[in-house]
Amino acid sequence: MSRILIAEDEPRIASFLEKGLKSNGFTTAVAEDGNGAYYMARSGEFDLVILDIGLPGRDGFSILRDLRRSGSAIPVVILTARDGVTDTVAGLEGGADDYVTKPFRFEEVLARIRVRLRDGVAPTETVLRAGGVALDLRTRRVQVGGRNVELTAREFTLLETFLQHQGQVLAREQLLSHVWGYDYDPGSNVVDVYVGYLRRKVGVDRISTVRGMGYRFEVGEEAD
Numbered sequence: 001m002s003r004i005l006i007a008e009d010e011p012r013i014a015s016f017l018e019k020g021l022k023s024n025g026f027t028t029a030v031a032e033d034g035n036g037a038y039y040m041a042r043s044g045e046f047d048l049v050i051l052d053i054g055l056p057g058r059d060g061f062s063i064l065r066d067l068r069r070s071g072s073a074i075p076v077v078i079l080t081a082r083d084g085v086t087d088t089v090a091g092l093e094g095g096a097d098d099y100v101t102k103p104f105r106f107e108e109v110l111a112r113i114r115v116r117l118r119d120g121v122a123p124t125e126t127v128l129r130a131g132g133v134a135l136d137l138r139t140r141r142v143q144v145g146g147r148n149v150e151l152t153a154r155e156f157t158l159l160e161t162f163l164q165h166q167g168q169v170l171a172r173e174q175l176l177s178h179v180w181g182y183d184y185d186p187g188s189n190v191v192d193v194y195v196g197y198l199r200r201k202v203g204v205d206r207i208s209t210v211r212g213m214g215y216r217f218e219v220g221e222e223a224d
């Protein structure tokens, strides 16, 4: 089980990341200020750091620079505001492995974390399968009953989320935060709309509506 340090001072974002990572099997801890983040990142207790640039006490760039100077090779994924991308590229030169711009979708962060944790480790299976559906995370190709199916980026992420939680009921809010991110209006019906799109492409019977609770990807028989 991988341990992720979340260095982020905005509670809403920290808890959004923490919830998502825990539901994907990671162990997490949050550092809310720069000095704490630096100390924890060096402790050897973590496998990867998600590092916000704007932290109180000490900014992310300074933490990163000192980590690398001290010889730490811990993978670092930077979180940055969209208008700070130029700075961030400088940050990458300073030894970060990757960056994500705010606002971000959870799946973007998760994808980067998975790639970083995979570096130097044996390659893992990148194809998710269930009920005759195969989704390749690396090539982004989707097959249903052996036929290629074209999905939009959002539909792909939605299907990926379903396949990672096969047979489980996923609440609308869960899907909204996983696929659309924390900046999305919880009252939006966008989840229902996209489940409709996805059903048309992968088969209506593959995604059940569980009344009052949400949706479930069916893994039983192939619904062709």
Ligand code: CA
Pocket: 008, 009, 010, 052, 053, 054, 055
């Ligand atoms: Ca911040």
